[in-house]
Amino acid sequence: MSTIRHILGKSIVIMFVALFSACTAWGCDIPEIAEGSQGQSAAPPVRYHINDCHMHFVDLVQNTDGMDALIREMDRLGVDHTMLTGFPVVKKWDIVDSLRPTYYLDNDSSVYYYSASDVLLARAVSALPAEKRRRIHPFICSFNPTDRNAVDHIERMIEWYPGVWEGIGELLTRHNYLSHMIGGEQARANHPALDAVYELAAKKKLPVNLHSDMGPAWLNEPIYLGEVEAALKKHPNTRFFWAHAGYARSLKIKGAVDIYRRLLSTYPNLSLDLAGSFFGPIIVPDGKVDMEFVKLIEEFPDRFTVGTDRIGRFGADYEKRITQTYALLDALKPETAAKVARENFLKSLPPGGVKL
Secondary structure: OHHHHHHHHHHHHHHHHHHHHHHHHOOOOOOOHHHHHHHHOOOOOOOOOOOEEOOOOOOOOOOOOOOOHHHHHHHHHHHEEEEEOOOEEEEEEOOOOOOOOOOOOOOOOEEEOOHHHHHHHHHHHHHOOOOOOOOEEEEEEOOOOOOOOOOHHHHHHHHHOOOOOOEEEEEEEEOOOOHHHOOEEEEOOOOOOHHHHHHHHHHOOOOEEEOOOOHHHHOOOOHHHHHHHHHHHOOOOEEEEEEEHHHHOOOOOOOOOHHHHHHHHHOOOEEEEEEEHHHHHHHHHHHOOOHHHHHHHHHHHEEEEOOOOOOOOOOHHHHHHHOHHHHHHHHOOOHHHHHHHHHHHHHHOOOOOOOO
């Protein structure tokens, strides 16, 4: 009986191969296997085409899922363009730790600046075919913001990879939890070492994505706000995107919307980057959109962008962070939603990239 089953099974395989070959030769339509059956979840309905204003190509040990994985997920989720940056620091694997940390919150070991992150990104972008490369907008990030030599690194990257770079950042200054792991001098938005960086950004028309928490989570007071304002005031020709709108995990600032309204009214060179894990609890608390935030965006429709803040990995959490923006976009006027989701980011970029 087993011999008969073997012969029958082999015959069926031969018949299928013959049928497939004949159908291919005759130009028949062969149904494709659904993506979900290959281990990838089915794509959610794309309700908005989004330009992701905040994405990291690598994680804190400079590993990545790669460009192919990123672009595949962008296609699946309706993401047309993305701001892409490296990660300016590496998480140190101490000899006492048996498990390798890959995220800054994995343990309390230190992190250090890693300038090769920009090179990793530039090489990956440069290897892309033109039709994919036009969708990726690389930013320079891998320098110490307390070092007066920082501007030299930026100029070197522009010289080595002309026409590639379209912005600077995410520039890490005040950062709850991460700042104390870096050690050395505390970075701040108005540090004198950054004056030359901001001036170069204005000259090259490069937007700056600036990470500066509004205040420490253990105080919930905006005690770092003055540093951001000082930079905005001193460099009026530099376009700033305030990463995560100055928020961080566990941070709660009373009257934040009023603070944003005053800043946006005072500094036309400021936009708010609504990216990161804070998005849900701050903008859509308890699953309901904060209508005061909606009102603020409608007052300044050209000054907001959305993003995911993914760090080297582009799996299920990427999908979650894309689709969570839908609730906010649904609450906005259609013309405002189009600006926040797509138009504002692209309008901020230098046309054609940086030219020497």
